Amino acid sequence: MVKASCYDKNGVKKGAWSEDEDNKLRAYIQRYGHWNWGLLPKFAGVSRSGKSCRLRWMNYLRPNMKHGNFTKEEDDLVIDLHNKLGNKWSAIASKLPGRSDNEIKNRWNTHLKKRALISDHQTVAENEHIGTLESDDQANVNENPFKEIDVELDQQEVDSLLAEILSDESPSSSSRTELSSYPDYGVLSDLWPQTFQDEVVGNFWTEPFLPDNGGIGPSSETLLSPFNFVNDFISQPPSCQDMMMTNEFYWSTLDTYVDDNMDFLN
DNA sequence: AATTATTTCAACCGCTATAGA
DNA sequence: ATCTATAGCGGTTGAAATAAT
Incomplete structure (x- = not known):
């Protein structure tokens, strides 16, 4: 496929x-x-x-991406969040660990949209019926697991919910102020403090990266890792409190590296 | 068993938002 | 203020897989 x-x-x-x-x-x-x-x-x-x-x-x-069938809990959550947020797939995905926005969008379009529509019709029919019930019966009907689907949120509530979701996420990846703020930076961000300590005394910052590019571009001897520039800087591992300064230095050295290798990069 | 129709979902495309020059 | 580069989002596509005939 x-x-x-x-x-x-x-x-x-x-x-x-x-x-x-x-x-x-x-x-x-x-x-x-x-x-x-x-x-x-x-x-x-x-x-x-x-x-x-x-x-x-x-x-x-x-790392930690799930592949395969959605659980009922995941499906319910997608339906609930879609009802509240609409096609904000990225925002919805932020509430389902291991699921991408694309996967959730596909899941919605191929399975859940139909299910939600059926549920909507059922709820409408039930609501028409509920109007004729005694209050105790109405409480029982509200056990419907899709009861939240019919909750209409105004724009202010949607904005508030989105703000809540976004506040849980990492800051914008466009910011260069903190390397560790990069979303989905992978194992490096998840394990950053320990990784930094480990790699700094090991070879992360000092071992040249050797691209497997089929012989295109500079040789492994001439294409140096950006991290070579910081050899002198990190004669000893910095503390976590020094990370901000380290990150600024990382970006400035990386810019220098890119400039120096511009012929290859172009 | 062969053919046709439908479903699924990974990947693409176009657009917008944002940051930096 | 404008331009350019980059990241990210959501809609769409199209080929494989599956179901129906």
Whole structure:
């Protein structure tokens, strides 16, 4: 059920991802993070657009992603949140760990939309009936598991709910003020303090990254890791309190690195 | 068993928001 | 204020899988 792969006129591959491509992308991001989706494919050694890499990572390769059937609880939650938020797939996905916005959107369009419609019709019919019941009977009818589906929220309530969801999420990835604030930075963000301590005394900052690019671009001797620039800086592991300064330094050294390797990157 | 219709879902595309120059 | 680059979102596509005939 995947699109056959092919190459566009620029030599960028499209269609289904191979296992080899997955492995390359996963290995690169888990080690170095996704500091720039546009440049990442070249460093990771895959002939894909940055957009395609981002999508593959977000929807499939991220750690702890679930694949396979939705549970009844997940389905109920999607229906409930869709009723409150509409097609805000990203906001809905933020409340379902391990599920991507794309997966939830597909689930809604292929299964849940019909179910919600049926439930709506049933609820309308029941409401017409409820009007004729005694109060005790009405309470029993309200045991309907889809009772919340018919709750109408005004725009203010929707905005409030969205704000609540967004406040739970990581800050915008566009901000460079905190490296660890990058959403979906993968294992590095989840384990950042310990990883930082481990890798700083190990080889994370000092070992050159050797892209598997089929011989294109500079040799492994000349293509240096951005982290080589900070060798002197981190003669000893910084504390977590030093992270802000470290992050600023990371970005400035990375910019220098990109400038120095611009010929290859272009 | 062969053919046709329908369903599913990974991936693509176009657009908007945001940040930085 | 404007332009450019990038990230992210939501709608759509299309080929494989499955069901129906």
